[in-house]
Amino acid sequence: MKTSQNNTMKESYVKSSVFSTRAMVTISLLTALSYVLMLLESPPYIGFLRLEFSDIPAILGAFWFGPAAGILIEFLKNLIKGITASNTMGIGELANFIVSVAYVVPASLLFRKLKGKYKSVFAFGAATISMMIVGFLMNYFVTIPLYARMYGGIDNIVGLASMVPGIKNMFTLILIGITPFNLVKGIFLGIVGHITYEILKKVIR
Template sequence: MKTTKHEVNADVSKNHVNKSVASAKSKSFTTKAMVTISLLSALSYVFMLLESPPFIGFLRLELSDIPAIIGGFTYGPIAGITIELIKNLIKAITATKTAGIGELANFAISVAYVFPASFIYKKMQSKHKTFIAFGAATISMTIAGFLVNYFVTVPLYASLYGGMENVLAGAAVIPAIKDKFTLILYGITPFNIVKGIFTGLVGHYTYRFLKNKLGS
């Protein structure tokens, strides 16, 4: 069957229209993603400002990583990291009490959680991927938290609050805590494990509720 010149031109025009529609959809998705990430960043910042009762000393459970988890699960790990970055930049500029050092430490620990969680969730094809993602994220955050707290956060709070003795006094409810190392090992590390599990549970059910609305 012979193809006419008119039919060829029609096919070319149809392909051009399809490409234009696909490009428009791509731009629309990008715009939607940017707007969603901006809103999640603002929500994350608000959650960061809300303080819960202290666990030990300066340790508090918070919900500010939940929007980053939602963004990471929806658009990928870079989106989650971006939300954490924006949250901590705004806090460092507007409400820091540590000259930005606390926000830098928070960013490092949060990224150690959000990146592996969202990366595994997006890449793994398994019905258990959510459990594996949050398990790996909790382990990653616990390790990162130990290092960041040992070298940055605990020394920072010691300098702000009159020495290591005052920091240790806040953890006096745990008799095994005698120095900086045992403070992190017996006080902060268990807290980070609890925080990882808490964030995973809340993040999982929140994402399930919002998944269809966000359009992953």
């Protein structure tokens, strides 16, 4: 009987409404943590890409309370960063939000729906593919053109990636430079996200 009650409590936590008091408090804490982690980033790759842990709190929030929680955390994190610490006039924050949402939403939807031992593999694998596709389209049509205007032309942006063989124009910059980075980032987030979730799941129990 006690075990059944514990299981019910755990399920009610995971399925809580994003608008419940528990969820709002947790989302606020996860947003603050996400913002701090966003400031702790790796050295830049090809000028403007950085690896950091700020999507992990959004992944946890989305797993516990649904995709809307993950989107909200990503939005608030980037909004605060854009207001307080942006050095790209909001372009980097816009890109981070769109790419991160493209990862967090499918990961959470599949993780909450799938059953079995390998559901994390399928969820994070699909999320990585989603992030790569959305990232390619967004960078080609939005982000890189905006950066080009900001830094004096596409040639200057391509020049930042001159250390990578084969990058000669915007298309090859995205295909050879940014897309592999998103692949690595997706795998990285999947591993860290899975481990973090499993650790916190045991603590919640």
